[in-house]
Amino acid sequence: MVATEDHSDSWRVGVLFSQSGVTSTIERTQLNATLLAIDEINAGGGVLGRPVEPVIYDPASDPKKFRAFAERLFQVDRIRLLFGCYMSSTRKAVLPVVEGHRGLLFYPTLYEGFEYSRNCIYTGAAPNQNSIQLARFLLSTYGNRFLLVGSNYVYPYESNRLMADFVVQSKGKVLDEIYVPLQATENDFDKVIARIKKTSPEVIFSTVVGTGTAAFYGAYRAAGFDPARMPIASLSTSEAEVAEMGAEVAEGHITAAPFFETLSSPAARRFVSSFKERYGDKAPVTAGAEAAYFQLHLAMRAIAKCGSDDPEQVLDNLRDFEFDAPQGRVRVDPENNHTYLWPRIARLDRQGRFQIVWNPGVRVKPDPYCVVQSLDDWSVDDQQLIRP
Amino acid sequence: MAIQILRDLRGLRVQVVHPPDSERTKLVEHLRRIGCMVEMQWPVPDCWADGADIVLLAIEHDMRLEIQRLLKSDAGHRPTLIAVVSYEDPSTLQLVLEAGAVAVIERPIRPFGLLTNITIARSLWMERREADKRMRKLERKLAGIQRIQRAKTILMSGQGLSEADAYESIRRQAMSKRLSMDDMASAIIHANELLQYRAKGD
Numbered sequence: 001m002v003a004t005e006d007h008s009d010s011w012r013v014g015v016l017f018s019q020s021g022v023t024s025t026i027e028r029t030q031l032n033a034t035l036l037a038i039d040e041i042n043a044g045g046g047v048l049g050r051p052v053e054p055v056i057y058d059p060a061s062d063p064k065k066f067r068a069f070a071e072r073l074f075q076v077d078r079i080r081l082l083f084g085c086y087m088s089s090t091r092k093a094v095l096p097v098v099e100g101h102r103g104l105l106f107y108p109t110l111y112e113g114f115e116y117s118r119n120c121i122y123t124g125a126a127p128n129q130n131s132i133q134l135a136r137f138l139l140s141t142y143g144n145r146f147l148l149v150g151s152n153y154v155y156p157y158e159s160n161r162l163m164a165d166f167v168v169q170s171k172g173k174v175l176d177e178i179y180v181p182l183q184a185t186e187n188d189f190d191k192v193i194a195r196i197k198k199t200s201p202e203v204i205f206s207t208v209v210g211t212g213t214a215a216f217y218g219a220y221r222a223a224g225f226d227p228a229r230m231p232i233a234s235l236s237t238s239e240a241e242v243a244e245m246g247a248e249v250a251e252g253h254i255t256a257a258p259f260f261e262t263l264s265s266p267a268a269r270r271f272v273s274s275f276k277e278r279y280g281d282k283a284p285v286t287a288g289a290e291a292a293y294f295q296l297h298l299a300m301r302a303i304a305k306c307g308s309d310d311p312e313q314v315l316d317n318l319r320d321f322e323f324d325a326p327q328g329r330v331r332v333d334p335e336n337n338h339t340y341l342w343p344r345i346a347r348l349d350r351q352g353r354f355q356i357v358w359n360p361g362v363r364v365k366p367d368p369y370c371v372v373q374s375l376d377d378w379s380v381d382d383q384q385l386i387r388p
Numbered sequence: 389m390a391i392q393i394l395r396d397l398r399g400l401r402v403q404v405v406h407p408p409d410s411e412r413t414k415l416v417e418h419l420r421r422i423g424c425m426v427e428m429q430w431p432v433p434d435c436w437a438d439g440a441d442i443v444l445l446a447i448e449h450d451m452r453l454e455i456q457r458l459l460k461s462d463a464g465h466r467p468t469l470i471a472v473v474s475y476e477d478p479s480t481l482q483l484v485l486e487a488g489a490v491a492v493i494e495r496p497i498r499p500f501g502l503l504t505n506i507t508i509a510r511s512l513w514m515e516r517r518e519a520d521k522r523m524r525k526l527e528r529k530l531a532g533i534q535r536i537q538r539a540k541t542i543l544m545s546g547q548g549l550s551e552a553d554a555y556e557s558i559r560r561q562a563m564s565k566r567l568s569m570d571d572m573a574s575a576i577i578h579a580n581e582l583l584q585y586r587a588k589g590d
Contacts, residue, residue, distance in 0.1 A: 116421055116499045161391075336421050369422045369503070371394045 010053040011046070011300075011309055013038075014073035016084030016094070017292075021061025022183055022210035026240040026288055027086045030108055031056070032279050033289035034083050037296035040274070047300050048307060055079055061086075061210070063093035070094045074101040080309050081106065081299055086288065087209065088112060088155045095120060104311035106299060108291030110235055110257070112158035113368040119311065121318065122338040123295040123330075124288065125258055127162050128367040130235050133343040134256035135166035137358050138233050143202030144172025149192050149216065152179040156207035159235065163205050175199040184212035189219040196225065206234045213237055214245035217253065227252025231347075239284035239354070247352025257287035258341040259327040260354040271326035287327075291339075294325035298332070328363065338366030393511050397503075398423035400510075403440040405429045406472060407448065414497040415444065415472070422503055435461035442468045442506065444493065447483050459487055468513035470505065472497075490516075532570040539573035542580045 017031035018024045035054065042051045055077045059065040066085065073079045074097060082098060083106045085091040091107055098105045099119045110124040138146075146167045150156025156179065164174045176195050180188040196204065208216050213236070220232060233254040239261050242250045261272055261284065271293060275285045302317040303309050319334035328342040340363050346354035402424040406412040412428065419426045429437065432454035436443070447455070471489035473480055484492060491509035493502065536558065543554040562572035 114503070116418065118499075165391075335417070367423075371391070371398060371423075 010051045011303060012053045012055060012077065012079050013299075013309075014070070014077065014079035014082040014084070015054045015056045016059050016066060016069055016073070016082065016090075018061040018086065018090075019058040022212075023061045023086050025211070025244055026209075026236075026238060026286060027061070029238075029240050029284055029286045029289040030084075030086065030292040032283065033275065033285075033293035034296050036275055036278055037293045037300075039278070041297070041300050047304050052300060059084075059090065061090075063087075063089045066090040067093040067097060070097040074098075074103055080104065080311055081314065083108070083292065083296060083299075085109065087153065089153055091120075092154075102311060104299075104314060106295040108295050109288050112155045112162075113370065114158070115368060116336055118315070118337070120337060121295065121298075121315075121332060122366070122368070123291040123298075123332075124339075125235070125341055125343070126338050126366045126368045126370075127159070128370045129258065129341045129343050129364045130256045131159065131162050132166070133358070133360075134233060134235065134254070134345060135163060137256070137345050138203045138205075138254070139166065139170050139172065142229070142231065144170050145175055145199075145202045146172060146205055147175045147196060147199060147201040147203070148177040148205050148207070150177075150179050150207035151182045151184065151209050151212060153182060155209070159207045160205070175201050180208065180212060180216075182210065182212070184208065184215055186215045186219050188212070189216050192216070193219050193223045196220075196230075197223070200230070202230060204230060204232045206232050207236065208234075209236050211244070213241040214249070217241075217245045217249050221249045238286035238288065240286050240288075242348060242352050242354075243282070243284045247348075247350065250348045250352045251350050253348050254345065254357075255348075255354065256343065256345045258343060259287040259290035260344065260346050260356065261285040262346070262354050262356070263327070263344075265326075265328070267324055267328075268326040290326050294323060294327075294330060297325075298323050298330075330363075333366050336366060336368055338368050340365055393507055393514070397506060397510065399425065400441040401425050401427065401439055402442045402444065403427050403429055403437050403467070404444045405432055406444065406446040411472075411495050411497050412446075414499075415493075415502075418497070418499045418502050419444075421499070422506070424506075432458055434458065436465045436467060438465070440467045442470065442510065444470045444472055445487065445489070446472045447480055447487070449479070449483075452483065455483065455487065468509055470509050532573075535573040535577060536569055539576040542576055546580070 015034055017027040019028060038052045038054055041047060046052060055073060057069040059069050070082065073082060081104050085094055085107050086109050088111050094105060095117055099117060103119060105120045106123060107120055108123045110130060113126045144167055148160040148163060150160055160177055167174050176199060178192050178195060206216060217232060231252055231254045235256055237255050272285050276283055298318060299314060302314045305317045306313040318332050322329050322331045331340045333340060342363050344356055345358035346356045349355045402419055404412060404416055404426060407430050416426050416428060432451050434457060469487055469489045470491045470493060471484045471487060472493045472495060473484065474495045490512040491505045493505055539558055540551060540554040543549050543557055544551060549557060558569060558572050562569050
């Protein structure tokens with residue numbers, strides 16, 4: 001993978017997405033989107049006449065490998081901009097390396113917030129851009145008795161804490177909070193299914209990530225529960241996980257994200273069709289992929305403006321412009337390095353396709369240190385209840 | 389609830405007493421990112437700002453006198469104090485301790501850790517304030533008990549009452565005059581002092 005010939009005439013960038021391991025399905029979509037964006041730029045003559053050259057490794061969903069490959073990218077491959085990471089644990093492993101080499105990481109994944117590094121651009125959703133919207137929708141549509149299920153690491157804890165907060169604010173109840181191993185299989189969900197049967201919640205909020213997602217939704221389906229009355233709601237179950245579980249298992253469940261493959265805007269259609277053209281009709285196009293795609297374009301536009309891939313200069317230039325991403329017009333907030341995004345909520349239909357059920361058409365400013373969001377302007381007896 | 393402290397951080401008024409330089413910029417930017425309302429101040433002021441909940445004070449050795457003057461000013465209005473330091477030599481530490489800082493932030497400023505430090509500082513500060521309040525209340529109560537004890541002794545020796553009767557007498561009088569036991573006891577002590585004075589004067 002390491003290029004040995006002289007590439008002084010190319011913009012060499014590091015790319016770290018897992019092609020194996022527990023979160024490889026979703027990370028492959030992010031890798032593919034990154035490469036699609038690079039192809040598009042190179043087909044258009046590169047940046048200032050120089051092509052973009054990705055240096056790619058497979059860190060295999062393992063934080064230690066992420067760190068080792070990041071070291072290698074900065075020390076041996078001499079990259080200055082790095083694109084990658086899905087799980088927070090892998091971002092936390094990579095960031096000190098990026099900071100130590102005064103590089104810049106572009107992170108295209110939703111996460112739990114409470115982080116700012118000058119050396120990181122966050123292009124996925126912070127909790128104020130997906131959690132509050134999802135909570136409101138669930139509370140007004142399904143009820144306020146929640147059961148929380150998550151993988152055993154930092155993102156699920158924080159996401160669940162926040163969701164529990166919303167539930168309590170609306171005088172609802174968290175019936176249980178259960179964590180399964182990251183490498184969970186269908187057996188690990190026996191206890192979860194038993195708790196669902198016993199407590200009969202109105203909403204199951206899932207922060208299960210990776211291969212466990214399909215296992216969980218499968219176990220739910222096998223138990224014969226009804227998604228119309230008790231859906232699984234998630235921020236991370238994307239087109240990639242749905243492809244793994246199949247349409248029949250997925251039907252009726254809910255996800256909140258800034259992008260879905262089914263968005264009908266011309267920019268979204270263009271992106272999805274180029275993606276499918278390159279990777280096949282069945283290739284899932286996820287919110288993580290969309291962020292990976294637009295963040296590469298963002299970075300290259302900044303390089304084109306300043307004529308350098310020096311991270312300081314790229315940072316300064318990134319903050320100045322709006323970019324037409326597939327999800328809508330986005331912008332990096334100069335105060336916190338996170339991105340203005342467009343919250344949306346979708347329900348999976350019989351074909352396993354996300355159908356938008358809530359789309360306010362507003363762009364939300366990122367607020368990564370938002371400890372608690374108030375549901376004050378909303379109440380349980382709101383008359384706009386929509387039953388599915 | 390521990391998380392309440394985090395909630396309250398948003399909207400707290402934070403005064404940053406720090407020379408205007410890039411460190412202060414980094415500090416103020418991150419405090420705003422967290423959601424605090426930030427005011428800047430330099431040089432070191434003569435007294436604590438009205439309404440500041442938290443003060444981040446740069447410990448600069450050439451400002452030693454000014455810092456000490458600030459520390460001596462009105463103790464009743466002291467905010468939660470966090471020291472910002474560049475050294476950890478004994479003379480810096482001494483100043484930090486004298487200042488009564490409940491947390492220390494080191495320079496160069498890094499975003500990571502600032503939220504944790506502010507949270508811990510605020511939590512310790514609230515606990516300390518709560519403990520002070522309780523201690524003052526207990527001191528008042530103890531002094532009250534001592535006064536009742538003295539009043540009982542006066543009645544016992546002056547009127548030949550038993551301890552239980554002396555107590556009962558104070559209680560009855562307090563009730564009929566609608567006074568607290570403590571105030572009644574004070575009145576008895578006071579009256580006794582007047583009588584003693586007259587006795588001596590004769």
